[in-house]
Amino acid sequence: MAKDFYTAIENRRTFYGISKEAVISDERIQEVVNHAVKHTPSSFNSQSARVVVLLGEQHDKLWDITKETLRRIVPTNEFAPTEQKMDAFRSGYGTVLFFEDENVVKSFQEQFALYKDNFPIWSQQSSGMLQYVVWTSLEIEGFGASLQHYNPLIDDEVKKEWNIPSEWKLIAQMPFGKPTAPASEKAFQPLEERVKVFK
Numbered sequence: 001m002a003k004d005f006y007t008a009i010e011n012r013r014t015f016y017g018i019s020k021e022a023v024i025s026d027e028r029i030q031e032v033v034n035h036a037v038k039h040t041p042s043s044f045n046s047q048s049a050r051v052v053v054l055l056g057e058q059h060d061k062l063w064d065i066t067k068e069t070l071r072r073i074v075p076t077n078e079f080a081p082t083e084q085k086m087d088a089f090r091s092g093y094g095t096v097l098f099f100e101d102e103n104v105v106k107s108f109q110e111q112f113a114l115y116k117d118n119f120p121i122w123s124q125q126s127s128g129m130l131q132y133v134v135w136t137s138l139e140i141e142g143f144g145a146s147l148q149h150y151n152p153l154i155d156d157e158v159k160k161e162w163n164i165p166s167e168w169k170l171i172a173q174m175p176f177g178k179p180t181a182p183a184s185e186k187a188f189q190p191l192e193e194r195v196k197v198f199k
């Protein structure tokens with residue numbers, strides 16, 4: 001179902017309450033992610049983004065790994081809310097993992113020495129754009145998603161579990177599922193303080 005761009009921008013929110021109920025097919029999820037990866041821009045068209053989509057038991061495994069990793073470092077008496085949070089992400093349908101290929105970034109740094117310091121920044125910016133496109137695409141398809149950052153704590157186990165190339169740097173995790181609760185109220189700062197137009 002296509003929504004107009006401005007409505008999709010507005011409706012993309014952080015959804016923490018998500019379920020395992022499918023709203024589209026797994027093939028459609030892959031199609032939407034492929035479309036985002038293909039068409040989201042990157043500096044010098046370097047295409048440094050890499051993505052792993054975890055569905056079903058693979059998704060569950062990610063949040064089990066994250067929970068057990070956090071269990072080792074969060075004090076026992078403070079662990080309950082963390083466990084609840086991990087279980088809430090695990091209650092979703094899938095997770096998109098966003099990586100950037102550091103070999104690509106390095107090769108552009110070598111090729112274009114003048115911009116050497118910028119390529120790692122642009123790589124992060126491109127990844128942010130891709131995250132946003134995937135987030136908004138999932139919203140259009142009827143899922144709710146949020147953006148999480150348990151890297152670098154989980155990097156080693158994730159790489160081992162899914163045989164991820166060592167040069168792929170984990171940037172973010174996006175758990176998604178059918179929304180079970182509305183997004184929370186959001187406050188907006190006055191746009192007059194944030195945008196200036198000169199003409």
Ligand SMILES: Cc1cc2nc3c(=O)[nH]c(=O)nc-3n(C[C@H](O)[C@H](O)[C@H](O)COP(=O)(O)O)c2cc1C
Nearest residue numbers: 012013014015016128146147148149150183184186
């Ligand atoms: C770069 C970036 C990093 C974020 N990191 C996290 C995060 O680690 N955990 C989380 O729950 N939300 C994270 N968020 C979500 C923001 O808190 C959320 O987008 C913001 O409060 C606005 O709410 P909305 O997404 O519902 O519009 C992140 C968002 C952005 C853009």
